[in-house]
Amino acid sequence: MTSAMPAVAAPKIGARNVSKHYPTVDGVMVALEDFSLDVTEGEFVCIVGPSGCGKSTFLRMVAGLESISQGAISIRPGADAAKPLNSVVFQEYAIFPWKTLADNVAFGLQMRGIGRKERLDTARFWLDRVGLSRFADYYPHQISGGMKQRVSIVRALANDPEVLLMDEPLGALDAQTRVVIQEELLRIWEETRKTVLYITHSLDEAVLLGDRVILMSAQPGRHLATFKIDLPRPRSIATTNLPAFAEYRAAIWEKLSAEVTRAMEARP
């Protein structure tokens, strides 16, 4: 990227022809093949695909937690150089059992050398946003799965990153808790307008949350289709009742079901 290019054109997240190969005892396993994706600033992009197609692998590569076999991924830094480029919300929560909820949420700030008082104030603010301020001094083993995932989400938000990377954050939750947190996510996102890359296996979730839905093929993961979701914002659970919502859902499902069937037949 040279500075000659206009800043508006440069995507916030740019992935160019990315591949990931895992060496295994019986040869090379291709987890992701020639995958490209641009996410513009302030966009909410959802990635959907059959399980094992390399979604988590791709997200970890964007986060810099996994090496890239081929291609390149870049996140464009913002004006504030002190801001972290990305923060991940992990599929398995990954909040530290040995820290209180407040210390968990303040963790990213602590690692950046922000003082105790300031970072705990920020943590309390965010815990309050998701209704957990009462539990600030609790340890994770004392709270439910839904509460843990809320903590995991606000840990990322409190870190105030350039882009937010979320890997099936609501995958392990029951249906009711899921809906509640989806609404919370929508509310917070409408206010912050962060750039988000969001992986999910739920089509409803992808259509409800995303500006764009990327469909991936079964292993090895490739780009299959892109759907632009032109549902009005601000959205809420009521959005799922719109006729347009059902149309998007049906269109994506048509593509995806063919892919899932193909993947299941291909499996030995």
Place this chain on the structure above:
Amino acid sequence: MTITSANEIADGQGREPALRDSAVGNDKRDLVLLVAGGLAAHALLALLGLWRDFAWPAIGLSFILLVLIGERAGRLVPVRGRGIYERTLAFGFPALVLLTWQLAGDYGLLNTTWFPQPSRIAAGLWDLTVRYDRFSGTSLLGRPWLIPEVYAADGMAGVWKLLSESHLLATVGRVLGGFILGAVPGVLLGVVMGMNQTVRLMLDTTLSAIYVLPKIAIFPIVMLMFADPFGEAPKIVVVALAVFILMAINTMAGVRGIDKVYLMAGRNYGARGWSMLRHVILPGAMPVIFAGLRIALGTAMIVIISVEFVRAKQGVGYITFYYWEVLNPEKMYAGLVVVMALGVLLTYGLQWLQRRLMPWQR
């Protein structure tokens, strides 16, 4: 009938429903039968003049009977009384064993020359505590009751001299010194081995080999490494070595057991090097590290007591062995009692530390 519902189900299996709610009655009846039967059996033996000949089998069977009685009594205890019941069992049983030992000694069922009764061991312990051995210039505790006097006369130097005559403090100093000197580098090496595969592959086999060596067997070599082979340094170092190896192996397992996702989260939120160690790796491995420390403490005690058996002029192990050599079993047992008490105290200390360092585990 609410209290006994659990055992009603257990008891009621395969029986007719009509019998089910009489479980409490059954327990009460069994309890009376067991106690009465046990006492009657002893009385019968005594009447026939055979009790003495069959004393040991009778005592053995009585203990089995006691388990059955305790079990039934336990079911009759209401939920509120559980705590008292459990404590009664936990402390009452050892007390009963000591009492049996005492009585068996008093009535000549035991050879009290080699198995002196608890009362004589207690007397021996008391004697050890208040005695000052003029010949070797040692005492068990270091005569703490003289501290005010000595302090007035010679100040801190006098107090230090007084305490340095203590067998107990000599052993405590060696154990704690060796423990800390071994545990800290052991944990650090374990972390490196857990994180770095190359170091792990290079050291794992070697450590496993040294781990199984009895440390007392390499004590002579350790002695030769020091200018004063009979001084304190080799004793502390051999304890440290045992603790070091154990903690390295243990910590490595603990670090490798940390879920990878915590390491990823730590990295993603900016932890590197020291902050990674401090905030992710050490707390993640802490439960396993403390399990290791507990075992290492036992090992440290075993090593120091055996070293003191063979090569020391001071220490609890030394007096234990010394009184065995001079055929004074009371005081030999007293030495063993001190070793056990020390083990319990140090374990409590470690548990206290664990609660301080791991507040997230309740």
